Amino acid sequence: MTDGTASAYIARRSDFCWEEWDDRYVLFYVPSQKTHYLNQTSAIALQRLAESPYTAKTLADALSEESGEPLDEGLRGSIAQLLQHLETQGLVVRITDLEPGP
Amino acid sequence: MNNRLDGLTDGQLSQRLRTDGLPLKIGCFDARIRTSGLELATLAHSLYRDYSLADDDGPFDFHVRVASPLARRFTRPQAVFHWDGGQPFEPLPAGLAFPLLEWGINWCIANRAHRYLMLHSACVEKNGDAVLFPAWPGHGKTTLCAALINRGWRLLSDEFGLVRPEDDLLQPLPRPLPLKNESIEVIRGFAPDAYLGPVFPKTRKGDVAHMRPPADSIARAEEPAVPRWLVFPRWVADSPTKLEPMPGPEAFFMVATNAFNYEVRGEAGFRTVTRLVRSCSAYRLVYSNLEEAVDAINGLLN
Numbered sequence: 001m002t003d004g005t006a007s008a009y010i011a012r013r014s015d016f017c018w019e020e021w022d023d024r025y026v027l028f029y030v031p032s033q034k035t036h037y038l039n040q041t042s043a044i045a046l047q048r049l050a051e052s053p054y055t056a057k058t059l060a061d062a063l064s065e066e067s068g069e070p071l072d073e074g075l076r077g078s079i080a081q082l083l084q085h086l087e088t089q090g091l092v093v094r095i096t097d098l099e100p101g102p
Numbered sequence: 103m104n105n106r107l108d109g110l111t112d113g114q115l116s117q118r119l120r121t122d123g124l125p126l127k128i129g130c131f132d133a134r135i136r137t138s139g140l141e142l143a144t145l146a147h148s149l150y151r152d153y154s155l156a157d158d159d160g161p162f163d164f165h166v167r168v169a170s171p172l173a174r175r176f177t178r179p180q181a182v183f184h185w186d187g188g189q190p191f192e193p194l195p196a197g198l199a200f201p202l203l204e205w206g207i208n209w210c211i212a213n214r215a216h217r218y219l220m221l222h223s224a225c226v227e228k229n230g231d232a233v234l235f236p237a238w239p240g241h242g243k244t245t246l247c248a249a250l251i252n253r254g255w256r257l258l259s260d261e262f263g264l265v266r267p268e269d270d271l272l273q274p275l276p277r278p279l280p281l282k283n284e285s286i287e288v289i290r291g292f293a294p295d296a297y298l299g300p301v302f303p304k305t306r307k308g309d310v311a312h313m314r315p316p317a318d319s320i321a322r323a324e325e326p327a328v329p330r331w332l333v334f335p336r337w338v339a340d341s342p343t344k345l346e347p348m349p350g351p352e353a354f355f356m357v358a359t360n361a362f363n364y365e366v367r368g369e370a371g372f373r374t375v376t377r378l379v380r381s382c383s384a385y386r387l388v389y390s391n392l393e394e395a396v397d398a399i400n401g402l403l404n
Contacts, residue, residue, distance in 0.1 A: 017369060017372055021350035021354075028369055
């Protein structure tokens, strides 16, 4: 069993109904019929994952570049945790296990 | 011919309740109500006098009956609520037959109104615009609603905010208002002309007395209203009155969690709640003084 940091995740855009109020988001996930309340980082991450697959590393890279936040271990760890949380909620699926990086 | 319940005498009403049943229009629902072994006619007459009778031949949205089982009529008599042949609640002492009937009718509505987004909410209207008060039990929504309808607002409902998904209007459902505990005396003092039925002590919700809805609200039960404001009330002892704007996501969360059937309605429920929250101004109301709370709600009109 892996910790998931080397896995790629993806979400299906057509499964989501989004509503945005300022920097907060309400998401209705059609397959589970559940409503989720997301902060801006989670929402942007999920929107990225609905466009193409990301690993924790590539997603952290992308979010760092988009937000201008420095990419460090703290951010990478947070993104890995976020992906696991989104997977637990059923909002993303793991599509493959990749070789662990160096 | 008077098609209202007050066109019947006590004797006629009693007989109909005991035999074929009373066909009653309760907002957008038609119910047939029967009783056996219990005498509820006088109380029903006073609290339901302004309601219209439904067509004798139906169809009915639900059939309800409150009965006292023969075997229990002589020692500790009981009242049992029957709904379309089922018995959803435990029996109560016969003296609580009327509150049991009222809770039972609400329960039937909650089970039969899924075509609406059904909020646990009081709603009142003035000049075509409505305020919804979604709240959990004990937050003071019925008391506030009772106060407002004695100060010129029309009662849509003290319990159900029925949002029509096809046009997002509020469907009225005026019912007797069950005031509880201290609220009974508060409303007696606030609106001495309001008609309140007897106090039923020591129910599961404490002491309960029912307030008769204004006749005008019942007569206009088919006239929907536009939701304009979402106000989430909370009675807090000795608190100053505070009416503060609430952000959209928080209002969304509060509306969705106060809906009886948000999850049943699935994506349609999500869409309806979204439109409701986007079309309304949302506020949090904390109050202890009823006159001040009414003034605060009246202030929304300006």
